[in-house]
Amino acid sequence: MNRKRLCLVGCIVLGLIGAAAAAAPVKIGICKIVEHPALDAVERGVIDALAEAGFVADRDVVYLLASAQGDPNNAVPIAQSFRSQEVGVVVAISTPMALAAAEVFRGTETPIVFSAVTDPVAVGLVESAGDPSGNGNVTGVSDLIDVAGDLALLKELSPGIHRIGIVYNPGEANSDRLTRLALDAAPGLGLTVVTAIADSTANVPMAAQSLVGRVDAFYVTTDNTVVSAIDAVVAAAENAGVPFLMADPTSLEFGPVLATGFDYYRHGRITGAVVADVLSGRRPDAIPVTYQSGAEIHVNLDAAGKIGLTVPTAILERASGLFVGGRAWSPAQGN
Amino acid sequence: MTAILLHAAEQGLVYGIAALGVFITYRVLAFPDLTVDGSFVTGAAVASSLLVSSGLDPVSVMAIAFAAGAAAGLITGILHTQLGIKDLLAGVLTMIMLYSINLRIMGRPNISLLRVETITRAIGRAAPWLGDAAVLVFLAATAILVKLLLDLFFRTEIGLALRATGDNEGMITAHGVNPKTMKVAGLALSNGLVALSGGLVAHYSGFADVGMGLGTIVTGLAAVIIGGSLIRSRRIGWMTASVLVGSLIYRTAVMLALRYGYVVGFQASDLKLVTSLLVVAALVVPAIRGRVMRRVDTCSS
């Protein structure tokens, strides 16, 4: 009897050891189109979120990091490289990278989790955002901004605001999409949108200056090109004496009066949560596209003061953060 | 490893068609043509937007992409021969114009071909017995067909005249050929091939991106120069072959750098440095080999 129990325990122990040994770490391929603070923050967010969800690096997961270095022609080779290394999950940050990964892994069982893609349906990445059953092995997180909400916020900021100026690069998918959304939403709010095109960082100052005197407010969405030269837009807005709303809360200190949206680190964490879901066995065609919600409002009172603007209390009450006297405050610290 | 080499070969062939285009202007006509950074995307733009929006089959779409590229080359040719604008500048001007034109054709900065039947998927469906090698076989057949047609062309009366235009413009003028006509024809043919390559790359990659043309002249020249340093013959058949060989070597270098670069401690951001070093190595090896050969010769005499 004792011997039998010993055997049983021994078998169970051996079985457990075998199972542990057989569970080799899952390779997670994280790829992005270019090195850029926002995209780098997404990458960090994904890794941090997975670590906190219990997926330990080098034990449960191994990370393969790649960047296309701004050249879309590198996107497919990167995805092919991941495939040859039998990556278990692909995290594709930005639209061109997501498109390449979806094509290379088309028809396979490898899940693709995209991130920082503004409109996955319009660009053809997924069939439907709400009903994932036809999306195959693709799911992910969209950084779509509530553009209409931002425009309404500007209107609330000052009743004299009718014309909104947007500086953008039509060559960037996300930016292009958001600008079109703004153009569509404006009439319904009684506003007009005036656009100025900057197809490279060098052209941003000129584009911004061209709007001075023609608009009552400046608006910039998640546009890598314009964000790289944001000082020029801040200067133009100050020149014109009008407020400037930027859809990136981490940029508040650079001078816009208002900053809304989400920061990309948080976006990365949300993506990491989806990856954790997938690693736990949930299929991508059962996970609808995640749209970030709960955009924050941050107010820069110093900038408002520079153009002699009083920010309505209603907005201040909703603000998640303030920038006054040269430093940032959060509501928890009291007003 | 075989999968990586297979993909490297696929890319070497499909980008090799663009390299053949660069060969025509840079080597044959001695005309540095920057239009290609724009016409490559024009081909991709036409080949993807037409496939998605019209009911045309992939082959017709590619033919139209070629024609669009030829038109771009025509523009550069007219700017240069009729308006007297210098070669480099004429190409740059067309390239800049194409940026806006390409965006218009696409209607958006990127187009996904995930859900349509691209030419690569059509081939896989038409010849299922080829399995995983279907795309490689198709691209190889296409690239070799283009090469052979080019060789044939360069042996015709007009083809000879085109080659002589780049070699000695005064001589060909003295034999009744208008060098301006030859240059325009060469630019049209070259950019047609570059656009065809762009269209094929878009179908191969499953998407088109308005920024995918940047650096086409560089990768094209890399292929021409690497190939030219390995195969020295001036016979036209060998020269076009060397371009394809150069493209295969270059793309293999890129793939290997991506896949194995981490072994020597390279990070994701070092990709461009690594591929440049590999190109330098590819250029240096034949030079070293030449020097060794010469030393052997002198020793034995």
Added chain:
Amino acid sequence: MLVLDSVRRIFQSGPDRVVALDGIDLELAAGEFLTVIGSNGAGKTTLLNVIAGVIPPTEGRIRIGGTDVTAVPAHRRARRCARIVQNPLSGTAPSMTIAENLAIASQRSGRRLRRAIDRRRRSEMVERLRPLGMGLERRLDDPVGLLSGGERQALTVLMATLARPDLLLLDEHTAALDPANVVRIARLTRSFIEELGITTIMITHNMEQALELGNRLIMMHKGGIVCELADGEKRRASVGELVDWFTASHIADDELLLERSR
């Protein structure tokens, strides 16, 4: 065959004004062979360039074979008019083979998408190259860049006459060659001209050559024709007489005199 009617060519660069051709009137009948001599800057090369269409005349008209070609561009004029210049490297495409160069030269117009070199054409080329006596017929597939200056100029002469032009313009085409090749090329040129009866204009610094070859001679100075000899007069004239005439007219220069003493 060739008519120049009050042809004037002025080069203007800011305040500097050079009258390279000062009202040239010239008529050349088919089959005539004109030699042109003159000091440097006399306008000899400009004359040939204007006839070939490389430079347009400032004034005047040019007719080749009865057709007014004054406004016709160089490459179209080249259909009837062939040129060989002093630089032996100018007339051939160095990266292309002898066969390919000859194929190009075998037509002056009407190029199609036809195969340029077939077996029949190759054997024709061998037949044409053999009389040159330089062994080039065995090197049909060698790139022309490998040939010596003399070989390339010989090839250029053959190429110029291959498609039977109506007019042949020679601009000191043996001047840059070594003595052996000078003789060879001169002989070659002469045989082609005589065999095909091509109307020819030849510029030369060699007065003996100028008197020996051709049936007419003109001497140019400062853009004008200052002396003209034809047929019998030309045959009877000697180099010494010519030189004396130049010196007396103060229009000789050292090069002309040096040539005379060769």
